[in-house]
Amino acid sequence: MILYLIHWLPLLFLLYPAAADLRQRSFALWPVLATWAGGEVLLLTVGAFDLFSAMTGLLPGACLLLGAYVTRGQIASGDGLILLLLGSMTGAAECLVIMMYAFFLAGLVGLLLILFRRADRKSRLPLVPFLMIVTLIRLSMKGCV
Numbered sequence: 001m002i003l004y005l006i007h008w009l010p011l012l013f014l015l016y017p018a019a020a021d022l023r024q025r026s027f028a029l030w031p032v033l034a035t036w037a038g039g040e041v042l043l044l045t046v047g048a049f050d051l052f053s054a055m056t057g058l059l060p061g062a063c064l065l066l067g068a069y070v071t072r073g074q075i076a077s078g079d080g081l082i083l084l085l086l087g088s089m090t091g092a093a094e095c096l097v098i099m100m101y102a103f104f105l106a107g108l109v110g111l112l113l114i115l116f117r118r119a120d121r122k123s124r125l126p127l128v129p130f131l132m133i134v135t136l137i138r139l140s141m142k143g144c145v
Contacts, residue, residue: 006048009039010089010098011139014132017082021126027078036085043089050091057087060095079127086131098138102130 013035020027043049061084068077087095106125113119 006043006046007139007142009042010086011132011135013039013086013089014082014128014135017078018126018129018132021078021128025124025126027128029081032082032085036089039089053091054088056092057090057095058084059087059092060099061085061087064099076124076127082128082131094138098131098134101134101137102127105134106130
């Protein structure tokens with residue numbers, strides 16, 4: 001049962017920030033950190049924690065945080081933080097795949113919103129809900145759903 005739950009950790013981790021990001025365009029940091037810490041402790045207790053994977057998993061989020069700094073906030077730093085923590089759970093390769101598909105899906109939705117005149121090119125879309133959708137799709141592709 002616990003090993004089955006481990007596959008769901010990234011999705012459970014993304015539930016709160018995705019909902020808050022949709023509603024308020026921001027989220028509180030402490031529930032995110034508490035959920036992440038609980039997930040890492042669970043991985044550690046069942047022996048599924050890999051230090052190298054967790055450390056390299058930080059890279060995609062670190063790059064996004066650097067992008068947020070360089071663009072002076074055009075990229076939300078909360079998205080970088082979420083990817084940083086998500087990468088420590090899933091590893092670099094899985095985090096990059098999730099990030100790539102989330103960017104693609106967000107771009108597609110943004111394009112549709114522009115085409116149907118629901119938004120303009122300066123509008124902002126929250127990224128975390130797309131990260132959650134892609135994570136759910138990835139879990140279903142792996143047969144965990």
